[in-house]
Amino acid sequence: MVHIVIDLTRLLLEARRAMADELAAELTERGYDDLRPGHAAVFLAIDRRIGSRLVDMAAEARVTKQAMMASIDELELRGYVRRVADPSDTRAKLVRLTAKGRTAAAQCRRAVTAVDQQARRRLGDRVYDTVVDGLYELAEPAEDGS
Numbered sequence: 001m002v003h004i005v006i007d008l009t010r011l012l013l014e015a016r017r018a019m020a021d022e023l024a025a026e027l028t029e030r031g032y033d034d035l036r037p038g039h040a041a042v043f044l045a046i047d048r049r050i051g052s053r054l055v056d057m058a059a060e061a062r063v064t065k066q067a068m069m070a071s072i073d074e075l076e077l078r079g080y081v082r083r084v085a086d087p088s089d090t091r092a093k094l095v096r097l098t099a100k101g102r103t104a105a106a107q108c109r110r111a112v113t114a115v116d117q118q119a120r121r122r123l124g125d126r127v128y129d130t131v132v133d134g135l136y137e138l139a140e141p142a143e144d145g146s
Contacts, residue, residue, distance in 0.1 A: 019115055026111035032104055034078055042071050042081070042095075043108040051096035053086065062139070080104050 020037040027035045041061035045068075046052045052060075058068035072095055075081045080101035086092040097105055120128045 019119065022115045022118065023111055026114050027108065030107045030111060032107060035104065035108065038067075039071055039075060040108050040112055042068070042075055043101075043105040044112065046081070046095060046097060046105070048097060048102065048105060051084065051094035053092055054095060057095065075101070 023037040023040060027033070027037070041063055042057065045057040045060040054068055054072060055065055057072075058065045061068060072081060072083075076083065079098055081095050082098055083093045084096055086094045123131060
């Protein structure tokens, strides 16, 4: 039975790699060859109007704070985001999109949608919905603690 888990894990990793490659190609096609697929997590998690705290973005994207910080550091160096004081808590920082970042975020959302629609077309609506439901189930901790 262990081989089934290993095969599922391998297939999930391969599917993730293939979809990340598709997203990278979409971003490059849209003129953003300096963005990695992992940067999409920042653009999808940030509040486009007022900005967001790093910890909230990490939780939204389901990544570690360290991973989110690394992505934000890269995007700040490239001029897509900036850190500013949080007016509700001067000890905290908000991550905000720059003008360049707002444009990139819109293109990133479109690229993610295009990859998602491509997957839906390949799988068909019923299978796609079943896969997404199953992945959400696997992403959540088991209720019995196992």
